[in-house]
Amino acid sequence: MEDRIRSGSSNRLRNGDWLAVSLGTLLAFTLVTTVYARSKSDDVLAVQGAIDAGNRAYVAALIARDSHAFANLFVDDAVSLPPFGPLIRGRAAIEASISDAFARVRFMDGSMHTTETRLMGDTTVELGTYRLATQVDGYPTILSGRYLTVWRREGDRWKIAIDSSQPDPSEIGRHAKE
Numbered sequence: 674m675e676d677r678i679r680s681g682s683s684n685r686l687r688n689g690d691w692l693a694v695s696l697g698t699l700l701a702f703t704l705v706t707t708v709y710a711r712s713k714s715d716d717v718l719a720v721q722g723a724i725d726a727g728n729r730a731y732v733a734a735l736i737a738r739d740s741h742a743f744a745n746l747f748v749d750d751a752v753s754l755p756p757f758g759p760l761i762r763g764r765a766a767i768e769a770s771i772s773d774a775f776a777r778v779r780f781m782d783g784s785m786h787t788t789e790t791r792l793m794g795d796t797t798v799e800l801g802t803y804r805l806a807t808q809v810d811g812y813p814t815i816l817s818g819r820y821l822t823v824w825r826r827e828g829d830r831w832k833i834a835i836d837s838s839q840p841d842p843s844e845i846g847r848h849a850k851e
Contacts, residue, residue, distance in 0.1 A: 717792050723831040724799055724824060728785040735771075735780035735805070744768030747833045748825055754837040756818070781813075782806040785820070795826040796834070803838065817841050 727746060734743035744764050747753075753761040753770070761770050783805035791798040798821065805816040818840035825834040 717790065720792055720797050720831065721787065721790050724787060724790065724797065727824070727831060727833070728787070732783040732785060735783060738775045738779070740768050740772035740775065743771050747836070748827060751833055752835050756838050756840050777810060779808040780805055781808060797824040797831065799824060
């Protein structure tokens with residue numbers, strides 16, 4: 674029996690062999706898990722980079738009063754849920770709505786800060802905060818709050834599918850009086 678164990682013709686493993694197999698399995702699992710986790714992490718980082726670029730373009734379009742550039746950040750069938758108005762469906766309607774807003778509001782500066790990103794294949798949900806320095810009917814105003822944006826991959830670009838924002842509580846009372 675001892676000769677068969679040494680020659681490898683037995684299905685039984687010695688204690689040292691169990692340790693080697695266990696360590697090998699653990700190492701293989703660790704490598705696969707690390708590669709998978711790294712690829713998922715790399716994906717999230719790449720998507721977050723695209724979202725950050727999209728957010729910079731969003732603010733830049735507002736400041737430039739460029740309704741066409743703003744609307745091109747959205748997919749054709751996008752939905753926008755502005756905090757103080759009706760639901761807006763479709764890129765063309767979003768462009769018309771922001772063009773109308775530019776008649777009253779001048780965006781001077783702004784920032785958007787992502788607080789959470791959830792990647793789900795070709796869809797990503799972004800939660801964040803915003804702060805926009807504006808002039809409304811000629812009066813300086815700071816608009817701030819939080820937002821939820823659903824991004825959808827179109828080819829090699831990420832575009833906005835659903836856009837929703839919620840102003841800080843002080844904004845809600847001020848706009849309710851208007």
